[in-house]
Amino acid sequence: xxxxxxxxxxxxxxxxxxxxxxxxxxxxxxxxxxxxxxxxxxxxxxxxxxxxxxxxxxxxxxxxxxxxxxxxxxxxxxxxxxxxxxxxxxxxxxxxxxxxxxxxxxxxxxxxxxxxxxxxxxxxxxxxxxxxxxxxxxxxxxxxxxxxxxxxxxxxxxxxxxxxxxxx
Numbered sequence: 001x002x003x004x005x006x007x008x009x010x011x012x013x014x015x016x017x018x019x020x021x022x023x024x025x026x027x028x029x030x031x032x033x034x035x036x037x038x039x040x041x042x043x044x045x046x047x048x049x050x051x052x053x054x055x056x057x058x059x060x061x062x063x064x065x066x067x068x069x070x071x072x073x074x075x076x077x078x079x080x081x082x083x084x085x086x087x088x089x090x091x092x093x094x095x096x097x098x099x100x101x102x103x104x105x106x107x108x109x110x111x112x113x114x115x116x117x118x119x120x121x122x123x124x125x126x127x128x129x130x131x132x133x134x135x136x137x138x139x140x141x142x143x144x145x146x147x148x149x150x151x152x153x154x155x156x157x158x159x160x161x162x163x164x165x166x167x168x
Contacts, residue, residue, distance in 0.1 A: 003100060008058040013045040019067045023090040029153050030129045057111050061100045068095045071104035084120035101135050112168045120167050127160035141166045
């Protein structure tokens with residue numbers, strides 16, 4: 001299995017939408033957005049890709065030209081918070097645990113270290129996502145806070161939203 005990593009292109013818009021829907025469906029308790037709420041148009045997706053190309057970081061992991069992982073980071077547009085931004089990552093379940101997430105996040109960290117204005121990478125992760133939390137800690141992220149019972153899942157149970165970050 002040869003995974004290739006590259007910057008996302010506008011031509012990837014539909015594949016990224018499909019990938020995101022698949023990931024939301026595979027792990028419905030790990031994300032704040034339900035799959036039935038994810039209704040992004042091609043125009044919106046292309047605009048999202050462009051904003052990352054111009055101001056942030058958006059890479060994909062592909063296997064035989066099919067996207068299996070995505071990482072994104074966009075610095076805050078607010079002057080007081082422009083030294084930081086939020087990381088987002090998704091890996092299709094069939095490819096989880098194979099180092100794709102580690103590689104994508106490491107690529108982001110390396111990129112961020114080269115950016116003179118970026119000092120901090122932050123993320124939010126649900127407390128039930130043990131695999132994600134393990135990965136983030138392994139890569140140097142630390143818990144900065146926790147929003148108790150912040151998300152109510154479809155079965156009525158609650159999960160905390162953990163805020164993690166690392167300074168680059």
